[in-house]
Amino acid sequence: MTDAEESDPCDDCRNPVSDALARTIRLTVDRSQIDSQRLCPECFADWIDRYEDEMQPVDDGPEVIDDGESEIIVD
Numbered sequence: 001m002t003d004a005e006e007s008d009p010c011d012d013c014r015n016p017v018s019d020a021l022a023r024t025i026r027l028t029v030d031r032s033q034i035d036s037q038r039l040c041p042e043c044f045a046d047w048i049d050r051y052e053d054e055m056q057p058v059d060d061g062p063e064v065i066d067d068g069e070s071e072i073i074v075d
């Protein structure tokens, strides 16, 4: 009998986050789910920032060959 059962921890910072505030991210490539995370609002914002950074084209680095279509689904 703990309150923890009602609020699972954030997958990133491990702080309890209520369902009302939690964001679930599902990252899919070619329609197969490759990542799913339940995040608190702060970690969600960080995750989106990181994701958008990684999506930026890199001028000097090796070319990333992306042969799949990826998308984020946020519940």
Ligand SMILES: [Zn+2]
Residues within 6 Å of the ligand: 010, 011, 012, 013, 014, 015, 039, 040, 041, 042, 043, 044
């Ligand atoms: Zn968090």
